Amino acid sequence: xxxxxxxxxxxxxxxxxxxxxxxxxxxxxxxxxxxxxxxxxxxxxxxxxxxxxxxxxxxxxxxxxxxxxxxxxxxxxxxxxxxxxxxxxxxxxxxxxxxxxxxxxxxxxxxxxxxxxxxxxxxxxxxxxxxxxxxxxxxxxxxxxxxxxxxxxxxxxxxxxxxxxxxxxxxxxxxxxxxxxxxxxxxxxxxxxxxxxxxxxxxxxxxxxxxxxxxxxxxxxxxxxxxxxxxxxxxxxxxxxxxxxxxxxxxxxxxxxxxxxxxxxxxxxxxxxxxx
Ligand SMILES: [Mg+2]
Numbered sequence: 001x002x003x004x005x006x007x008x009x010x011x012x013x014x015x016x017x018x019x020x021x022x023x024x025x026x027x028x029x030x031x032x033x034x035x036x037x038x039x040x041x042x043x044x045x046x047x048x049x050x051x052x053x054x055x056x057x058x059x060x061x062x063x064x065x066x067x068x069x070x071x072x073x074x075x076x077x078x079x080x081x082x083x084x085x086x087x088x089x090x091x092x093x094x095x096x097x098x099x100x101x102x103x104x105x106x107x108x109x110x111x112x113x114x115x116x117x118x119x120x121x122x123x124x125x126x127x128x129x130x131x132x133x134x135x136x137x138x139x140x141x142x143x144x145x146x147x148x149x150x151x152x153x154x155x156x157x158x159x160x161x162x163x164x165x166x167x168x169x170x171x172x173x174x175x176x177x178x179x180x181x182x183x184x185x186x187x188x189x190x191x192x193x194x195x196x197x198x199x200x201x202x203x204x205x206x207x208x209x210x211x212x213x214x215x216x217x218x219x220x221x222x223x224x225x226x227x228x229x230x231x232x233x234x235x236x237x238x239x240x241x242x243x244x245x246x247x248x249x250x251x252x253x254x255x256x257x258x259x260x261x262x263x264x265x266x267x268x269x270x271x272x273x274x275x276x
Contacts, residue, residue: 004125005203005252006222006274008195010188012208013133013141013154016226017119019110022140024048026094029105030170033096040093047087054080061231062238069218069239073181073211081212085179088136092172094157099139099168102157106143112226114267119148121275128195132187134178134212153187154178184208185215192219203254205274211235217261222252224262224270236261248272 014021027044034040066072088094123129129149131141138154158173160166178184192204203221206213211232217223218241225232225243236243243261252273264270 004122004127004275006122006127006205007202008128008130008191008204009119009122009274010130010132010191010204010206010216010220011119012184012210012213013131013135013144014209015229016207016209016213017111017115017131017145019112022105022109022135025105025109026097026102026137026140029101030094030097030172033169043091044093047084047091047093051080051084062234064238066238069214069235069241070182072235072239073215076211077180077182081179085174085176089172089174094136094170094174095172097157097170099159102137102139103143106137106140106145109140109144111144112267114271116148118267118271118275119145121271123148125275130191132178132184132206132216134180134184136174181212181215184212185219188216188219192221207270214241214261221254221258222262222274223260224264224273226264226266226270228265246273 011017014023031037031040031044062072066075119129131145131149131152131154133141133152133154135141136155137157138152139157141152141154155177156175157170158175159168160171161168178187188204188206195204205222205224206216206220207224207226208217209225209227209232210229213225214232214235217225235241241261242259243263244257245263246269248269249272250269264273
């Protein structure tokens with residue numbers, strides 16, 4: 001245990017552990033159960049186009065007059081994410097799915113290279129693994145990484161269990177717990193105060209890929225950003241958040257890395273950084 005620098009790794013799920021976002025496959029699964037799959041699919045395509053259009057407008061990336069990271073993230077959450085979530089629930093895009101189908105979808109979800117290996121090695125070394133995700137289904141996450149993590153903090157699809165003779169299926173509603181950068185930061189800080197260790201050998205690490213992860217990355221003892229998400233890199237530049245790129249073989253040095261967003265391309269770098 002002594003040689004491991006992190007006592008807990010808190011990690012995002014979609015596009016941090018997984019290769020692709022799992023929203024679309026989850027909706028496709030629901031569409032297959034629907035009585036009218038064509039109209040569901042076309043409504044979903046309309047919502048996806050609207051979502052993407054928010055990023056094609058010149059001012060939808062980081063606006064030049066954004067006063068602070070927090071206000072930018074609040075605006076992003078209210079003007080894009082929250083509206084999408086309301087539409088997803090109103091139009092019942094996720095109705096009709098059975099719990100086992102969500103687990104199965106999780107099991108079939110492709111993970112990034114070395115993600116499984118790094119999580120397994122950390123777990124074997126008794127590093128606590130927590131998933132902190134704005135994904136809509138804890139069942140899906142458990143299907144993908146259930147044996148590799150100690151705790152999942154996410155959202156839940158609501159199931160209709162009123163008729164004992166009918167199969168348990170999702171209603172299309174979602175119990176929301178984690179949907180914004182602030183929610184993730186608050187949850188991470190709770191983990192940090194519960195685990196309470198901020199020494200150089202037992203730090204709390206957080207890894208994520210998007211703007212929703214940025215406050216948590218900045219709050220963690222070891223804050224790791226994986227990948228090339230354009231919006232998050234623009235936000236780092238715009239708000240002049242200290243960041244450092246690491247390469248294969250670099251080791252963790254608190255005096256060098258603490259207080260900076262540590263940018264990595266793959267789980268292989270994370271493995272060498274945290275476990276070498
Ligand atoms: Mg993500």
